[in-house]
Amino acid sequence: MELRVTESSETELSIEIAGEDHTFMNVLKGTLLEHDDVSAATYDVNPEQSGGQTEPILTVKTESGVDPLDALEEAAVDVREKAVAFREAFEAAA
Amino acid sequence: MMVPVRCFTCGTVVGEHWEEFDERANEGDEDPQEVLDELGVDRYCCRRMLVSHTDLVDVVSPYQ
Amino acid sequence: MSAEYDVEFVEREDRDARFLVQGITPAFANGIRRAMLADVPTMAIDTVRFVENSSVMFDEQLALRLGLVPLTTPPVGEFVEDDTVTLSIDVEGPATAYSGDLVSSDDLVQPADENVPIIDLKDGQRLEAEADAVLDRGKDHAKHQGGVAVGYRHLQRVAAVEDLPEFEEPDRRIVRGVIEEDGELVPTSEFDHDLSNRYPGQEVTLEDVPNSFVFHVETDGSFSVEELVTRAADTIESRATELENAVQL
Numbered sequence: 384m385e386l387r388v389t390e391s392s393e394t395e396l397s398i399e400i401a402g403e404d405h406t407f408m409n410v411l412k413g414t415l416l417e418h419d420d421v422s423a424a425t426y427d428v429n430p431e432q433s434g435g436q437t438e439p440i441l442t443v444k445t446e447s448g449v450d451p452l453d454a455l456e457e458a459a460v461d462v463r464e465k466a467v468a469f470r471e472a473f474e475a476a477a
Numbered sequence: 478m479m480v481p482v483r484c485f486t487c488g489t490v491v492g493e494h495w496e497e498f499d500e501r502a503n504e505g506d507e508d509p510q511e512v513l514d515e516l517g518v519d520r521y522c523c524r525r526m527l528v529s530h531t532d533l534v535d536v537v538s539p540y541q
Numbered sequence: 542m543s544a545e546y547d548v549e550f551v552e553r554e555d556r557d558a559r560f561l562v563q564g565i566t567p568a569f570a571n572g573i574r575r576a577m578l579a580d581v582p583t584m585a586i587d588t589v590r591f592v593e594n595s596s597v598m599f600d601e602q603l604a605l606r607l608g609l610v611p612l613t614t615p616p617v618g619e620f621v622e623d624d625t626v627t628l629s630i631d632v633e634g635p636a637t638a639y640s641g642d643l644v645s646s647d648d649l650v651q652p653a654d655e656n657v658p659i660i661d662l663k664d665g666q667r668l669e670a671e672a673d674a675v676l677d678r679g680k681d682h683a684k685h686q687g688g689v690a691v692g693y694r695h696l697q698r699v700a701a702v703e704d705l706p707e708f709e710e711p712d713r714r715i716v717r718g719v720i721e722e723d724g725e726l727v728p729t730s731e732f733d734h735d736l737s738n739r740y741p742g743q744e745v746t747l748e749d750v751p752n753s754f755v756f757h758v759e760t761d762g763s764f765s766v767e768e769l770v771t772r773a774a775d776t777i778e779s780r781a782t783e784l785e786n787a788v789q790l
Contacts (some may be wrong), residue, residue, distance in 0.1 A: 384783045400784070404680075406575040407780050413568025452788060459785040465569055466778035469546050469562070470771050476548035476560065477767045478598060482609035482657055483761075488689040490611055490761055492640075492657035520690065534661040537597050541666075 394444060396451035401438045404428065407462075408439045414465070415458045420449040478533045486522035494518060498527045551719055551726050556759060558766040561696055561719065561726060563753045570693055570754045576773035577688040582676045583763040584612040584620075584650050585684040586628065592669040596634075596660045606659050607672055608684045610640040611761040614676070615649035617772065625673040626650040632669075634662030643672070650674055653762030687763045688773075693756045694718035695749035696726075699736065702744045711737045716747060719755040 390397040400408065408426045415424035423444040429437050443451040480495040494516045502509040513524050545564050552559040562570070589604040596603070607630075620626075626647045632638040641655030660668060679686030697720045705711060714736035719728050732739040736747070758766050 384780065384787055386784075386787045403780070404575075406572055406580060407777065409568050410572035410777065411781075411784070413566055417566075456785060456788045459781050459788060463778050463781035463785065466774045466781060469565070469569070469573065470774040470778070472546035472548045472562075473560075473767075473770055473774070476550055478602075479606070479658055479660055482606050483683075484689075488683055488686055488761065489759070490609075490654050490657060493654040494656075495658060496656065532661070534597055534663075538663050541595075541597055 389440060390442075391451075394447055394449070394451065395442070396455070397440055397442045398455070399438050399440050403439055408441065410462055410465075411441065411458060414461045415443060415454065417461070418454055418458060420446045421451075421454050421458075422446055478537070480530050480532070481526055484520075484523040484526050487520060489518075489520070489523050491518065491523050491526045495527060495530070499532075549726065551728055551755065553766075555765050556762060558759075559719065559728065559755060559757050561753060561755050563696075563750075565752055565754055567752075567754075570756075572777055573770070573773055574691050574693060574756070576776050577691045577758065577769055578686060579680040580678055580776040581687045581769055581772045582622070582678050583614045583685050583687040583761075584626065584674045584676055585682070586610065586612070586672040587625075587675045587677070588673040590671045592671065593667050594670065595666045596662055596668055597666075598660055603660060603668070603670070604672075607643075607670075608682075610643070610657055610659075611653040611763050612645075612674055613649065613651050613653050614687070614763040614768075615647075617775075619649060620676050622676050625675050628672045628674060630659070630668060630670050630672070632662060632667070634666040635664045637661050638668050687760055688769050689759050689761050691756070691758050693754040696721055696753035696755050698748050698750050699740075700746050701740050702746055705742050705744055707742075711742065713737055714745065714747075720747075721750060 385401040387399040389399055412424050412426050415421050421443060426439050426441045428439040431437055443454055445451045445454050480492050482492040484491050498512055501507045502512045509528055518524055547563040548560055550560045586607045589607055591600045594600055628643045628645045630643050632642050638659040640652040640657040640659060643652050645651050662668060677685040697716060699720045699722055715734055716729050716736055717734050719726055736745055760766055760769050
């Protein structure tokens, strides 16, 4: 997973997350949107055959005073916790 | 020629059931629908794999 | 914020299961589904060396057929992505070569199905080959796809509202999946997917239960349903951990 910041300001961040697809990006975006300090989050991927930019670019916008990178880190932690919680719930039922 | 190993659409292994299906529904006189149900081939994508297949090995082998 | 999930099995066999997950967001449900299809590594034959092939099919065609045969996938940690397992096959006609004729060098990696016909051999024809199986993901080739026809539907809540007028012809009300009836889970196959069979002469309402999804998971035999689901969750977890570490730097 290679990260490359394409645009960055106080409350907005665009970051390329190389090697990922909708499987992870959509989960991440959904988790970012659950965050109180995130005002907008989206990602964009182009098909492999299209040429040019084909790696997903995640854009996060936060409420003032919150670093979008921190929000991203917290979202990554949340995704991890979700995956662990899901696996534990599944194993408990299995 | 030979029965496909997997269903083209969903990837279920259908080759596993070919010989029994052939014996009961093609050679025998059982209803293909019932045979497929019993074999657990539920989806229509997998069912068409078996229903529409013809073995051609015997046809082409003389020309080898 | 940590999510609380509740999982309940509705139908369960080794290779085929239906289970309800409550408290899951649509995004995460889809992530799990996609991970099951494309991101869980399985073993499959990738390279074949033919010693003799006098059958009616070309080497390439046979290699594809061998590749599609599901192989049992060893437990996590036994293999890494570049390890190979060699399998050999040697059948002389007149006979049919089956997937079960593959002899593996490793007990953990065996053909999951033994009756898949590979090639019909006539008198004097022979197939002798050596094949290398590797661990890879469904994203790279469909033969590495462990989950087949994995999907989910909303759990549906059914309630009877009122009786239909006595002489009205009842309409069929088709619904597929699993319904919830006063807290009980009922697969729709029990009443032939038709609600007018279960509630004759009654008007019913049907609504999706938010954040409750019924997953239907089948595997190709590489591993059990439980293995597939837990490994799919693991792939998402490992990527989240990777992102967390990458962001911290």
